[in-house]
Amino acid sequence: MDHLQHSAAARRGGQPAPERVATPWLALLAGPLSYGIAGPALVLDDVARAMGTGEQTAASAVTAFGWGIALGTPLLAALLARRGVRAVLTVATALVVAGTVLLVLSPNVPVLVVGAGVQALGSAGLTVTAMKLADSARRMGVVTASLAVVGSTGPLTGALVADYLSWPAVLALPLLAVLAVPAARRGAAPREAAPASFDPLGMALLALLVTAAVLTPHRPLVAGPATVALLLVLAARTKARPDGFLPAAVARNGRFLAASALAFTLGVVNFGLLYTAPELLREHAGWDGTRSGIWLLAPYLLGGFGSAFLVAASARAPHRVVAVALLAAGAAAPLLAAATTVVPLLLAAMALGSLAASTGQGVLALRAAGVVPASHEAEALGLFNLAYLLSVAFGPAIAVMLSQ
Numbered sequence: 290m291d292h293l294q295h296s297a298a299a300r301r302g303g304q305p306a307p308e309r310v311a312t313p314w315l316a317l318l319a320g321p322l323s324y325g326i327a328g329p330a331l332v333l334d335d336v337a338r339a340m341g342t343g344e345q346t347a348a349s350a351v352t353a354f355g356w357g358i359a360l361g362t363p364l365l366a367a368l369l370a371r372r373g374v375r376a377v378l379t380v381a382t383a384l385v386v387a388g389t390v391l392l393v394l395s396p397n398v399p400v401l402v403v404g405a406g407v408q409a410l411g412s413a414g415l416t417v418t419a420m421k422l423a424d425s426a427r428r429m430g431v432v433t434a435s436l437a438v439v440g441s442t443g444p445l446t447g448a449l450v451a452d453y454l455s456w457p458a459v460l461a462l463p464l465l466a467v468l469a470v471p472a473a474r475r476g477a478a479p480r481e482a483a484p485a486s487f488d489p490l491g492m493a494l495l496a497l498l499v500t501a502a503v504l505t506p507h508r509p510l511v512a513g514p515a516t517v518a519l520l521l522v523l524a525a526r527t528k529a530r531p532d533g534f535l536p537a538a539v540a541r542n543g544r545f546l547a548a549s550a551l552a553f554t555l556g557v558v559n560f561g562l563l564y565t566a567p568e569l570l571r572e573h574a575g576w577d578g579t580r581s582g583i584w585l586l587a588p589y590l591l592g593g594f595g596s597a598f599l600v601a602a603s604a605r606a607p608h609r610v611v612a613v614a615l616l617a618a619g620a621a622a623p624l625l626a627a628a629t630t631v632v633p634l635l636l637a638a639m640a641l642g643s644l645a646a647s648t649g650q651g652v653l654a655l656r657a658a659g660v661v662p663a664s665h666e667a668e669a670l671g672l673f674n675l676a677y678l679l680s681v682a683f684g685p686a687i688a689v690m691l692s693q
């Protein structure tokens with residue numbers, strides 16, 4: 290038992306913990322979420338043909354999935370804090386199954402978009418639950434590594450599944466997480482969260498804020514000011530209702546905010562490089578998209594697998610040292626990519642960005658959950674992951690802007 294587990298036990302008042310969920314089940318519970326983001330990348334033309342529309346319109350399903358996980362993360366985390374693991378697993382499983390059915394049977398793009406959003410809400414709940422159950426640095430490292438590894442292999446996996454089965458089967462891949470739900474339920478205490486008063490206004494404000502933030506890179510003149518205004522209104526709501534949907538114990542915790550800001554920054558760098566990489570490889574090596582995709586597997590798999598070991602090792606290092614190392618790696622990756630035309634060094638920059646973001650997600654999630662009161666750990670994890678997931682919206686948009 291490491292110091293994180295001792296801390297958790299102490300904050301439970303010495304009560305015996307339920308049987309731990311095996312780490313591979315936690316990885317399976319979380320990892321398939323990344324299929325919803327990366328899996329459709331190479332099959333959007335198939336979806337567009339089947340729907341009788343353009344590829345850009347078909348891609349709206351991926352946008353809806355991104356919005357769903359960004360919104361679902363804090364919403365399902367709040368449910369986790371108020372009703373416990375078993376309630377979240379029940380709701381999240383129902384959402385994933387319902388969304389998958391809509392996706393597989395969708396007759397048109399609007400149904401496809403709704404299905405992706407519903408599926409993403411459930412996937413976010415399963416991932417937050419996996420992180421909540423990961424009660425040590427080693428286990429958290431495996432959970433975040435599973436997200437990174439699935440994300441890096443997602444496009445290739447999606448293409449293979451489409452070739453051997455069909456494109457609807459690709460959209461159903463996040464359903465694989467449901468296989469881990471029985472094991473997670475067995476490892477959850479029947480009553481581990483006390484009911485709390487509900488704050489519908491706070492929930493609505495946060496939902497609007499998430500929506501505006503996701504739209505900001507695409508509609509900055511409208512969504513940007515709306516995001517700032519909603520942030521101020523939500524801050525006022527938190528002051529008036531400190532025990533509301535956005536707890537003041539989390540929102541006003543400087544160490545939590547610092548961990549979330551660093552995770553967002555590392556995510557922006559990683560996803561920006563991910564979308565810049567094919568163009569850089571085409572420019573400097575003359576590779577087409579397929580060849581670039583195959584070669585990029587190596588650095589992103591290295592980042593995903595390597596992060597599992599680094600997150601586990603971080604438990605023995607001072608937090609400030611780890612934070613400085615993450616910040617240095619996150620800064621070095623884009624500088625190296627911008628300064629070199631040598632392909633091995635470009636791939637090294639991609640690996641460094643992936644390693645920093647994946648490691649940061651695990652290390653900083655533990656930090657974010659550990660600096661708030663035990664009763665608010667679930668909300669802290671949800672809001673932390675929201676900050677990280679918002680980088681998916683900003684990283685690629687910044688990359689495109691800088692390349693013009």
